[in-house]
Amino acid sequence: MTNRERIAERVAFHKPEINKAKYVILLIGDGMGYWHVDALRRYLNVARTNMESLRYFGYMTTFMRNSTGEGGLSGEYWDAPSELGSYDPNLGGYTPWQIQPVPAYVDEGATDSAAAGSALANGHKTVKYALNVVPKPEGYPADEAFTVKYYPTIVDFAEAKGMATGVVTSVPFSHATPAAFIAKTQYRKNYGEIARQMIFSNLDVIMGAGHPYYDDNGKPREANFYYWSTNKGPYINDEDGETLYEKVVNGARGRVFVEEKSDFEDLADGDGLFHGGPMPKRVFGLAQVANTLQANRNIDDGDPSDDWKVGGQAFISKVPSLETMTKATLEVLEQDEDGFFVMIEGGAIDWASHANNMTRMLEEIIDFDKSVKAVIDWVNDPTNGSNWNNTLVVVVADHETGHLQPLNVTGDEVIKEQCWGVNCEGWHHHTNSLVPIYAQGVCARALAAKYDGDIKDNTYIFKVMYQAIQRGCYTPILPE
Numbered sequence: 001m002t003n004r005e006r007i008a009e010r011v012a013f014h015k016p017e018i019n020k021a022k023y024v025i026l027l028i029g030d031g032m033g034y035w036h037v038d039a040l041r042r043y044l045n046v047a048r049t050n051m052e053s054l055r056y057f058g059y060m061t062t063f064m065r066n067s068t069g070e071g072g073l074s075g076e077y078w079d080a081p082s083e084l085g086s087y088d089p090n091l092g093g094y095t096p097w098q099i100q101p102v103p104a105y106v107d108e109g110a111t112d113s114a115a116a117g118s119a120l121a122n123g124h125k126t127v128k129y130a131l132n133v134v135p136k137p138e139g140y141p142a143d144e145a146f147t148v149k150y151y152p153t154i155v156d157f158a159e160a161k162g163m164a165t166g167v168v169t170s171v172p173f174s175h176a177t178p179a180a181f182i183a184k185t186q187y188r189k190n191y192g193e194i195a196r197q198m199i200f201s202n203l204d205v206i207m208g209a210g211h212p213y214y215d216d217n218g219k220p221r222e223a224n225f226y227y228w229s230t231n232k233g234p235y236i237n238d239e240d241g242e243t244l245y246e247k248v249v250n251g252a253r254g255r256v257f258v259e260e261k262s263d264f265e266d267l268a269d270g271d272g273l274f275h276g277g278p279m280p281k282r283v284f285g286l287a288q289v290a291n292t293l294q295a296n297r298n299i300d301d302g303d304p305s306d307d308w309k310v311g312g313q314a315f316i317s318k319v320p321s322l323e324t325m326t327k328a329t330l331e332v333l334e335q336d337e338d339g340f341f342v343m344i345e346g347g348a349i350d351w352a353s354h355a356n357n358m359t360r361m362l363e364e365i366i367d368f369d370k371s372v373k374a375v376i377d378w379v380n381d382p383t384n385g386s387n388w389n390n391t392l393v394v395v396v397a398d399h400e401t402g403h404l405q406p407l408n409v410t411g412d413e414v415i416k417e418q419c420w421g422v423n424c425e426g427w428h429h430h431t432n433s434l435v436p437i438y439a440q441g442v443c444a445r446a447l448a449a450k451y452d453g454d455i456k457d458n459t460y461i462f463k464v465m466y467q468a469i470q471r472g473c474y475t476p477i478l479p480e
């Protein structure tokens with residue numbers, strides 16, 4: 001049979017039908033631009049990374065509102081509210097791989113992770129540092145809290161349908177990206193407020209770093225509740241960090257508290273048991289480390305079993321990988337017969353890119369890409385009820401970080417030839433570059449670039465996820 005005949009046969013037997021997404025899995029590589037993924041593929045020297053193996057590929061803008069200027073409190077809080085951001089492809093490029101016509105253009109006024117995460121989570125642009133806050137009209141007093149309006153997020157909509165929900169990250173659980181999927185507040189560094197909102201939300205799974213009793217090397221330290229209690233500017237909070245932490249340890253909102261690596265692995269191993277008994281329906285997983293799972297470490301604990309280290313420094317052996325957290329989360333959430341939404345963030349890709357640290361960036365993006373593989377394997381697993389006709393998987397970035405330049409080498413040469421910023425002078429901030437989208441499953445085709453210059457916007461990610469769970473999409477006539 002020729003290929004043409006084979007396709008004709010498939011068309012004849014595949015009448016299009018509308019499918020809804022019972023499972024929506026959004027993976028966000030924080031700061032992961034097109035050239036970051038290219039560098040990963042070159043470093044691994046493979047034809048395609050796991051994320052690139054997803055069926056549809058597109059790219060999108062990431063700008064926020066008020067993308068110019070650094071107004072507000074000390075330039076760090078509540079910028080001038082009403083200016084609209086934009087992206088000009090004549091200056092920044094029509095595709096992510098087009099070298100920017102005006103390279104400096106993409107360095108100006110880039111979004112932060114809070115505004116970008118909010119756009120992905122709720123489908124609306126907001127202002128710098130804000131989490132799901134409706135932008136105030138021009139002239140509104142910048143420091144007046146508690147009168148702002150909030151956007152519901154995809155987590156709110158999923159919960160309204162009875163779906164389970166979760167957020168997972170390689171950085172503190174209360175950091176901007178996971179926070180953007182549930183918290184509503186004007187300022188991303190109101191960690192006390194954000195932690196409280198997350199802990200008392202209906203999220204079934206919360207996993208990440210931010211442990212008060214361990215440092216960046218996973219060593220015990222004097223308690224530090226920065227990610228549980230710090231607030232700045234207007235906020236609503238009535239509990240201190242230690243009280244919140246104690247409530248989490250004691251199972252707040254029915255979430256079983258886990259912190260040992262072996263417990264994450266027990267949840268992840270797929271045997272349907274936890275400590276020999278039934279799997280918990282809700283979990284708060286707090287890795288025994290401060291800021292990042294691995295990216296901020298500065299030790300060598302001599303563990304020779306670490307097979308994916310890039311930088312020649314062993315990993316902290318007591319900390320689970322993002323891949324393990326991903327598997328654990330899927331095992332917990334799949335118990336809900338109404339399906340689930342989960343956001344999984346490779347948060348420290350951004351941290352390593354801010355530092356222009358290629359070895360650490362590669363470590364982080366490798367773990368992230370393995371997490372994508374874990375998701376693909378989960379969808380392909382015939383035993384859990386998921387398949388590509390009831391699941392939407394989307395892999396995106398919230399923005400690019402470091403203005404990483406294209407490389408023309410493979411393997412270890414990628415580390416030697418790394419080049420960040422225009423003329424390799426380094427760039428330690430976010431950019432406005434177009435970022436890639438990889439997707440497969442229900443409604444995923446809507447995210448594909450149909451021609452060079454077919455640029456989506458980050459708000460469109462929400463809209464496609466929303467459509468996937470509310471109304472569904474026609475399945476492609478050709479099988480996925």
Ligand SMILES: [Zn+2]
Nearest residue numbers: 030031113398
């Ligand atoms: Zn970010």
